[in-house]
Amino acid sequence: MTQKKPLVVVTRRLPDVIETRMMELFQTRLNDGDTPMSQAQLIEAVRTADVLVPTVTDRIDAGVIAQAGPNLRLIASFGTGVDHIDLKSARERGINVTNTPGVLTEDTADMTMALVLAVPRRLAEGERLVRSGNWTGWSPTSMLGHRISGKRLGIIGMGRIGQAVARRARGFGLSIHYHNRRRVHEEIESELEATYWESLDQMLSRMDIISINCPHTPATYHLLSARRLKLMHPHAYIVNTSRGEVVDENALTRMLEGREIAGAGLDVYEHEPAINPKLLILENVVLLPHMGSATIEGRIAMGEKVIINIKTFADGHTPPDRVLETMF
Ligand code: 8YV
Numbered sequence: 001m002t003q004k005k006p007l008v009v010v011t012r013r014l015p016d017v018i019e020t021r022m023m024e025l026f027q028t029r030l031n032d033g034d035t036p037m038s039q040a041q042l043i044e045a046v047r048t049a050d051v052l053v054p055t056v057t058d059r060i061d062a063g064v065i066a067q068a069g070p071n072l073r074l075i076a077s078f079g080t081g082v083d084h085i086d087l088k089s090a091r092e093r094g095i096n097v098t099n100t101p102g103v104l105t106e107d108t109a110d111m112t113m114a115l116v117l118a119v120p121r122r123l124a125e126g127e128r129l130v131r132s133g134n135w136t137g138w139s140p141t142s143m144l145g146h147r148i149s150g151k152r153l154g155i156i157g158m159g160r161i162g163q164a165v166a167r168r169a170r171g172f173g174l175s176i177h178y179h180n181r182r183r184v185h186e187e188i189e190s191e192l193e194a195t196y197w198e199s200l201d202q203m204l205s206r207m208d209i210i211s212i213n214c215p216h217t218p219a220t221y222h223l224l225s226a227r228r229l230k231l232m233h234p235h236a237y238i239v240n241t242s243r244g245e246v247v248d249e250n251a252l253t254r255m256l257e258g259r260e261i262a263g264a265g266l267d268v269y270e271h272e273p274a275i276n277p278k279l280l281i282l283e284n285v286v287l288l289p290h291m292g293s294a295t296i297e298g299r300i301a302m303g304e305k306v307i308i309n310i311k312t313f314a315d316g317h318t319p320p321d322r323v324l325e326t327m328f
């Protein structure tokens with residue numbers, strides 16, 4: 001990268017303080033309208049930029065990377081998940097990739113816990129009842145949900161977010177079970193009193209609530225396939241704040257319709273922003289618009305990480321949040 005300020009192209013609107021600081025530090029091209037970029041616009045951006053700042057709504061695939069100009073040396077993504085970026089193509093072109101890990105852990109875990117509580121306790125259904133004007137008053141048998149305390153929570157993906165979910169869930173009296181590519185450190189296991197299941201199939205068949213907290217990678221695509229979903233108990237619930245692609249959304253919808261599982265809390269979908277229309281009419285689901293990390297504090301912290309990554313790289317050093325294919 002040359003000594004002059006790098007040209008940074010940002011694909012979506014970021015918090016004001018972040019955009020202002022970026023303009024002070026870099027030559028910055030912003031997206032004031034916040035409209036997601038088309039593939040053609042992304043190609044235009046990578047042809048001219050020194051640094052691209054994309055988000056989860058941009059598909060930085062092999063086709064886009066193949067069109068990158070000689071100046072593009074860094075893709076500093078605003079977000080933790082990097083499944084929207086073809087890491088292999090980036091590496092082959094000598095383009096570095098960074099993300100923003102750590103700063104959205106607690107917010108995402110809070111939202112996961114909110115769904116873990118909301119679905120069995122029928123929170124959204126109750127809210128709809130009140131707003132509809134059809135609530136006739138308290139009754140001993142109306143709006144009965146299921147108790148959280150004493151139930152088994154199975155966490156798929158025991159990274160930062162999975163562990164933060166486990167900490168919260170313990171406070172609500174849930175027992176912690178998890179499946180992960182590898183077993184977590186003994187100290188963490190004992191702090192969380194967590195039981196490791198090497199077999200995801202076995203864990204699924206024994207849990208009351210499943211929470212998906214793993215990244216989407218080729219290995220986790222449809223990890224919860226139709227076959228695996230069928231292993232769950234009909235009284236079990238599923239919560240997903242990770243990526244929609246980890247679950248076969250059509251299979252899940254069919255099972256929810258048939259009450260083969262009790263309910264779902266979804267913040268993410270397989271083909272965002274499209275949602276299987278059949279989900280929209282089900283009472284036993286809580287549907288959120290990918291807002292797990294959507295706090296002002298979190299978004300500013302994410303932006304600060306992006307700035308640090310770009311500045312460190314522009315100054316000739318390895319950026320702190322460099323992502324390697326081998327990490328996934
Ligand atoms: C982000 C997320 O808001 O960071 C992630 O991986 O899923 C979201 O919470 C989004 O990715 C921003 O690009």
